[in-house]
Amino acid sequence: MGKHVKLTLLILLLVIAGSVFSIFYSLKNQPQNVPISQTSKYPLPVVNAGTTQTSTVVAPDGKWKLTMEEKKNKEGATYTFSLVDELSNSSKKIFTKTVPVGTTMALPLNTFSPDDKYFFIKETDSIQTRYFVLLASGQPIFNDSQTVEISELFMAKYEEYKITDITGWGGMNLLVVNVDKKEGGTGPSFWFDITNKSFIRLNDRFN
């Protein structure tokens, strides 16, 4: 083997060793949490920590406005309901609730009772939707509780039906409750009378 050949092989070995060291070094120092592929078919989880959203419903007579502020965090979300006097623009906090991730709260369009005395709100998780009625004054509605939960009361009385929707107020203190049969098929509508927490079965279905 000639002298030139030996030198060439030595240089080649040095280049290869240098390259291997360089690659190893760069891999070792790469941040561990960087995704390997930026074009993954699975969307990366996004946590909207600290984001706030507000929804508003104006009472049918235009005198009041109910706002729902949703503040998300890693554990879930906190919802704050406030009543705003449209004339004076003064605001009063009525109710606050914190729910886990996967549960959301909503203000229905027909949230206010016709006389603005009550309002109702929805809470939905992966299993069911719950409906709560509150006094717009912020006072307890029953004993020491600020809310009356309708779905629970209904299930205790009518096992054969499930609530599909509560659409609004059919009277000053009557909520329109639509139900379906648990075994399948459309059910009737009920009034839920908030004054005595009773259900009145109707002949008509309110779609």
Add this chain to the structure above:
Amino acid sequence: MARSTSKSHSNKLLVFLVLALILVVSAYVLKKTLTQNICANSLSCELSLKLNVDNNTPGVFNGQEVSPPQIDLSKKDTPTTVLGETTVTGEKHIYVDLTTQTLSAYQADTLFMQVPVSTGKWFPTPTGDFTIWEKVRATKMSGGSGADYYYLPNVPFVMFFSNDKVAAGRGFSLHGAYWHDNFGHAMSHGCVNMRTVDAHKLYDWASPTASGNITLSTDNDPGTKITIYGETR
């Protein structure tokens, strides 16, 4: 003898057929007359076409007492904000979709408002093309019977409409409704119920231009056209 009996049977049959025919025709005419002339508000009927304010009598709806809004005719209502009214020109038209229970108001191609409404549940809202012929600041409406009986003073911002098939005297209208909050779902006796805030806004926008508390359309100030279509679910 046999021939005479047979003739007698034929005569009886003929009389029976004629009577049956008369009965069927009478029933048809009666039904047609009744359904064509029934007022939207069966008890107050044409009284509802007049301005009427009663701040002292409670209303009744769905078997419950309801408090009507207090109306002071000496006070002028705060005009609603009518964005773009001065810049948009063209014909005004109101559409009421019975299927989606939605009212949309346009001036030319520009949408002025789109809101949920409640149309006929206990009596159908008529479909077709109509014109507003009268606007009344407030009136009394009553009708129904038994559990469906209603008595409603101070119904606000009433816009009566009619066409050649639905006479003005029947009292179909768009108006504010303070006795329920179930908009987006059928809930009326034939009229188009609106949230009071929405009815106020539409009342200020639609023609004839309100002058005082009762306004009739004229050749110079014709009423806004209304198209009602679809089918209540």
